[in-house]
Amino acid sequence: MALPTIGFVIGSLRKSSFNRTxxxxxxxxxxxxxKVTFIEFSDLPFLNQDEEFPTPAPVARVREAVAACDAxxxxxxxxxxTLPAQLKNFFDWMSRRATPxxxxxxxxxxxxxxxxxxxSGGAATAGxxxxxxxxxxxxxxxxxxxxxAGFVLPGQAWAEDSWTLSDDDRQALSAQADxxxxxxxx
Numbered sequence: 134m135a136l137p138t139i140g141f142v143i144g145s146l147r148k149s150s151f152n153r154t155x156x157x158x159x160x161x162x163x164x165x166x167x168k169v170t171f172i173e174f175s176d177l178p179f180l181n182q183d184e185e186f187p188t189p190a191p192v193a194r195v196r197e198a199v200a201a202c203d204a205x206x207x208x209x210x211x212x213x214x215t216l217p218a219q220l221k222n223f224f225d226w227m228s229r230r231a232t233p234x235x236x237x238x239x240x241x242x243x244x245x246x247x248x249x250x251x252x253s254g255g256a257a258t259a260g261x262x263x264x265x266x267x268x269x270x271x272x273x274x275x276x277x278x279x280x281x282a283g284f285v286l287p288g289q290a291w292a293e294d295s296w297t298l299s300d301d302d303r304q305a306l307s308a309q310a311d312x313x314x315x316x317x318x319x
C-alpha cells in the first residue's frame with residue numbers, strides 16, 4: 134500500500150522560521166508513515182483578476198504540487214491575531230478555478246483533508262489556526278480542527294532566533310500527526 138502524501142504549507146516566508154522548524158519536526162515524526170512534500174509558494178504574485186488568465190507560471194507550478202498531495206498540513210505563525218497575508222494569498226490562488234470557462238469546477242483544494250499547527254507568542258497561534266481552519270472549511274476543504282497543536286515560543290527562541298522543541302512539544306505534535314493520519318483514512 135502506497136504511503137499518503139502530505140503537503141506542508143509554511144505560512145512564514147523566513148528561511149529559518151520557527152514554523153519551518155515545527156514542520157521539519159513533523160516530517161521526522163511522519164517518516165515511514167507518510168511522504169512529506171514542502172509546498173514552496175513564495176513566488177506567487179498577489180491575486181489580481183486582471184492577471185488570473187492565462188494562469189501565471191508560479192501559480193500553475195504550486196497548483197500542480199498541491200494537486201499531487203493527498204492532504205495539506207499548514208504551519209502558521211500569527212500576525213496580529215490572524216494568518217499572514219502570504220498564506221491567505223496562497224489559499225486565494227489555490228481556491229480559484231483553473232479556467233475561466235468552468236466557474237463551478239472543483240479546485241485542487243476541494244475535499245482535500247487539512248489541518249493546522251503553529252508556533253508563535255503567548256496565544257500559541259490560536260487566532261491564526263482558527264482563521265486558517267475557517268478559511269479552509271469555507272473553500273470546501275475537509276478540515277481536522279480537533280487536536281490541532283499550537284506552541285508558545287520561549288523567550289530564548291526569540292533572543293537566539295532558534296527553537297528546539299521540548300519533549301512535551303514533540304509529544305503534542307506527534308499526537309496531532311497520529312490524529313491527522315487517522316482523519317485522512319476516514
